[in-house]
Amino acid sequence: MEAGLPHAARGRAARLGALVESREVLGWALVTPALALLLVFLAYPFLLGLWLSLTDSRIADPGRFVGLENFRYLVGDAVFRLAVFNTLLYAGVAVALKFVLGFALALLVNRQFWGKRFVRAAMLLPWIVPTSLSALVFYWIYDSQFSVLTWALRALGLVSRPINYLGDPDLARASLIAANVWRGVPFFAIGLLAGLQTVPRELYEAAQMDGAGRWAQFRFVTWPLVLPVSVVVTVFSTIMTVGDFQLIWIVTKGGPANATHLFGTLAYQRAIQGGFLGEGAAVAVFVLPVLVACVALAYRTLRRED
Amino acid sequence: MDGRRITRRRFLQDSARAASALALTAWGLEGARGTASAQELSFPVERGASLRVLRWSQFVTTDRPIFEQNAARFTQRTGVPVRVEYETWTDVQPKAAAAANVGSGPDIVIGFFDEPHLWADKLVPVTDLAQYLGRKYGGWFDVCPQYGYSPQRNAWIATPIGAPGVAINYRVSWVREAGFDPDPARFPRTTDEFLRLCRALRARGHPTGFALGKAVGDGNTWVHWCLWAFGGRVLAPDNRTLTINSPETANALEYARALYETMIPGVAGWLDPHNNRAFLAGEISLTNNGISIYFAAKNDFPEIAQDMNHAVFPVGPVGRPTELHLFSQAYIFSYTRYPNAAKEFLRWIMEDTQYARWINGMLGYVSHPLRAYTNLTVWRSDPKALPFRDAVARMLPHSYAGRPGPEAARAMAEFVVVDMFADACTGRRSVRDAIRAAEDRLRRIYRS
Numbered sequence: 001m002e003a004g005l006p007h008a009a010r011g012r013a014a015r016l017g018a019l020v021e022s023r024e025v026l027g028w029a030l031v032t033p034a035l036a037l038l039l040v041f042l043a044y045p046f047l048l049g050l051w052l053s054l055t056d057s058r059i060a061d062p063g064r065f066v067g068l069e070n071f072r073y074l075v076g077d078a079v080f081r082l083a084v085f086n087t088l089l090y091a092g093v094a095v096a097l098k099f100v101l102g103f104a105l106a107l108l109v110n111r112q113f114w115g116k117r118f119v120r121a122a123m124l125l126p127w128i129v130p131t132s133l134s135a136l137v138f139y140w141i142y143d144s145q146f147s148v149l150t151w152a153l154r155a156l157g158l159v160s161r162p163i164n165y166l167g168d169p170d171l172a173r174a175s176l177i178a179a180n181v182w183r184g185v186p187f188f189a190i191g192l193l194a195g196l197q198t199v200p201r202e203l204y205e206a207a208q209m210d211g212a213g214r215w216a217q218f219r220f221v222t223w224p225l226v227l228p229v230s231v232v233v234t235v236f237s238t239i240m241t242v243g244d245f246q247l248i249w250i251v252t253k254g255g256p257a258n259a260t261h262l263f264g265t266l267a268y269q270r271a272i273q274g275g276f277l278g279e280g281a282a283v284a285v286f287v288l289p290v291l292v293a294c295v296a297l298a299y300r301t302l303r304r305e306d
Numbered sequence: 307m308d309g310r311r312i313t314r315r316r317f318l319q320d321s322a323r324a325a326s327a328l329a330l331t332a333w334g335l336e337g338a339r340g341t342a343s344a345q346e347l348s349f350p351v352e353r354g355a356s357l358r359v360l361r362w363s364q365f366v367t368t369d370r371p372i373f374e375q376n377a378a379r380f381t382q383r384t385g386v387p388v389r390v391e392y393e394t395w396t397d398v399q400p401k402a403a404a405a406a407n408v409g410s411g412p413d414i415v416i417g418f419f420d421e422p423h424l425w426a427d428k429l430v431p432v433t434d435l436a437q438y439l440g441r442k443y444g445g446w447f448d449v450c451p452q453y454g455y456s457p458q459r460n461a462w463i464a465t466p467i468g469a470p471g472v473a474i475n476y477r478v479s480w481v482r483e484a485g486f487d488p489d490p491a492r493f494p495r496t497t498d499e500f501l502r503l504c505r506a507l508r509a510r511g512h513p514t515g516f517a518l519g520k521a522v523g524d525g526n527t528w529v530h531w532c533l534w535a536f537g538g539r540v541l542a543p544d545n546r547t548l549t550i551n552s553p554e555t556a557n558a559l560e561y562a563r564a565l566y567e568t569m570i571p572g573v574a575g576w577l578d579p580h581n582n583r584a585f586l587a588g589e590i591s592l593t594n595n596g597i598s599i600y601f602a603a604k605n606d607f608p609e610i611a612q613d614m615n616h617a618v619f620p621v622g623p624v625g626r627p628t629e630l631h632l633f634s635q636a637y638i639f640s641y642t643r644y645p646n647a648a649k650e651f652l653r654w655i656m657e658d659t660q661y662a663r664w665i666n667g668m669l670g671y672v673s674h675p676l677r678a679y680t681n682l683t684v685w686r687s688d689p690k691a692l693p694f695r696d697a698v699a700r701m702l703p704h705s706y707a708g709r710p711g712p713e714a715a716r717a718m719a720e721f722v723v724v725d726m727f728a729d730a731c732t733g734r735r736s737v738r739d740a741i742r743a744a745e746d747r748l749r750r751i752y753r754s
Contacts, residue, residue, distance in 0.1 A: 058424070059424055059425060060403075060406040060424070060425035077750060078743065079747065143580070144570075144575060144580070145570070145572060145580075145583070145584050145587065146583065162572060164571050164575065165572075165575065166572075166574075166575030167519070167571070167572045167573065167574035167732070168574070168575075172575060252575065252577075253519070253520035253577060254520060255574075255575060255721070256518070256519050257728045257729055257732075257734060269719060269720060272399075272400045272403055273399060273400065274715065274719040274720060275715055275719075276712075277407075
């Protein structure tokens with residue numbers, strides 16, 4: 001026995017060693033925990049959402065398979081079509097503005113000046129503040145009677161009566177886009193700033209020696225090198241903007257007359273408040289093409305960068 | 307329980323009989339107590355029971371302490387610990403929905419409108435409790451069985467708690483200045499007279515304000531009142547036929563457009579809190595609200611509290627009250643391990659000692675669902691609370707003339723009627739187009 005034990009132990013150790021040294025086994029062993037987390041917390045809810053969108057499930061009622069009926073219903077639904085328009089407008093305008101303003105801010109804070117660190121930290125504040133809190137602030141800023149903005153404009157003599165920020169559909173959309181831009185600019189600024197700081201100083205020096213002016217330096221040095229990170233930041237921001245919920249829900253709840261409903265708020269209203277889980281899930285699933293396009297773009301850009 | 311089949315008709319008949327008895331014998335609360343001895347009911351609580359209660363956050367500051375005192379007394383009496391959790395009133399339903407779906411969560415939910423009908427088969431029937439309370443306290447008001455009784459289950463599935471009532475809130479001095487008598491008893495009683503008052507107020511620089519945004523309470527209550535006052539309604543009593551596209555609805559919208567001209571700019575985006583703030587700031591002279599504005603004014607703006615009063619909604623061409631109030635009811639999920647303890651708790655909070663303390667303490671923020679409570683002290687102690695007294699007695703269910711249920715819940719969750727009024731009032735759509743748009747949405751909801 002005594003002689004056999006070390007032999008058996010050696011055998012086990014050898015087998016274990018072989019397993020550990022096997023690329024495939026070790027790879028799977030290391031990936032499995034992450035994979036399990038992804039399956040439980042991402043794949044399962046995602047697949048459940050897909051399944052629900054194909055059923056007439058209501059709250060407390062699993063429902064039955066109805067194929068594409070929910071999607072057919074939504075395509076003919078005026079409120080849903082309005083939500084599609086709102087979402088595209090909201091995301092398109094907000095992301096474009098955030099990109100331009102964020103890039104400008106990144107270029108500014110990339111320069112050397114006194115208090116640069118403080119400014120860079122302060123710049124992040126709108127992004128750091130919880131969305132629900134900043135949404136409440138905008139709820140007050142856009143109040144039809146007590147808006148500080150209106151008060152300031154009246155004090156300056158620029159307007160003579162209260163501004164109906166959230167009562168007029170176009171103004172309500174513009175107000176929410178402005179709030180989203182305020183909150184999202186730091187994300188662009190900080191992301192693009194990181195990109196700007198990777199541009200080697202020598203390239204600018206070489207460009208200057210070649211007689212390039214500021215615009216030429218930006219056009220032929222900065223822009224090409226920052227482009228990959230710009231795409232990634234823009235894609236992430238688009239995904240977050242399309243999925244926005246808190247700001248809209250707190251400030252307008254999708255009103256007036258559904259003029260500010262996005263996919264997220266409409267899905268919540270129909271699935272949870274209205275109780276029609278299947279249809280609400282279908283509203284959410286309609287976001288997929290937008291998000292898949294964004295992810296594909298990001299993936300392609302990242303691969304090209306590699 | 308006598309084993310007879312319980313139907314909605316039977317409960318309505320019982321309620322009517324009880325109402326007659328109430329009128330004939332001039333029962334007050336004392337009278338109701340006097341007949342109670344032979345009707346006592348108590349549910350034997352399960353060993354080791356404990357309860358989780360989810361309810362709406364308080365609107366008036368005295369609500370929560372008194373509710374929790376009542377719960378603590380229940381614990382002292384039965385040994386059953388009660389944990390009360392609060393959510394903003396519009397968030398109770400999503401929480402309850404999650405609980406219904408996963409089969410776990412609070413034992414009792416105190417929610418609004420037709421929530422129990424959304425998950426009727428997941429609830430503990432409370433017919434015995436409802437019958438007992440009805441018998442003991444002079445019967446339920448007519449709207450109560452419509453909300454509490456489920457034809458699908460052939461049983462009561464919820465216990466009506468009452469309704470935060472909504473009334474016209476107005477500034478006394480400005481109404482007088484406009485040439486009208488501010489006494490609630492002589493306040494405009496017809497929609498025509500009411501419009502004249504609102505126009506006169508506006509002409510004197512005191513606009514009115516009624517929410518037309520996604521205001522669950524303030525928006526829905528006034529637009530449904532207006533719709534029904536002119537004979538418009540979403541559904542026929544068969545609960546299937548859509549009747550929104552009618553000349554009566556068009557008349558209601560035309561009236562609302564005229565009323566809209568008396569309103570302060572911005573109401574199209576108003577949510578529930580907006581009119582409270584505007585009224586307390588003196589920006590508007592008249593709005594629809596619960597007693598919470600008065601409650602806040604008494605604490606923080608005594609001069610406004612003194613200069614404000616309440617009146618019931620005026621009656622329209624249909625010639626009878628057509629009010630909607632925020633009907634609240636408690637229901638017990640069948641996944642609870644302690645159904646008896648839960649029923650006993652609901653019985654306890656609805657009994658006169660506890661219920662009277664709660665409603666009186668809230669200054670009448672919640673109007674009672676049981677006829678005997680018409681005699682509560684609060685309805686006599688402050689004349690300004692009186693217009694809220696009969697809110698439940700006067701109200702119609704939001705699904706009128708149909709039944710509460712998933713479709714009605716969805717129509718309300720999607721603000722179909724509010725949006726129709728908002729479209730017509732703001733001129734985004736003509737009256738005819740606003741009705742058609744609403745009809746289209748309702749058709750889809752009721753067909754689905």
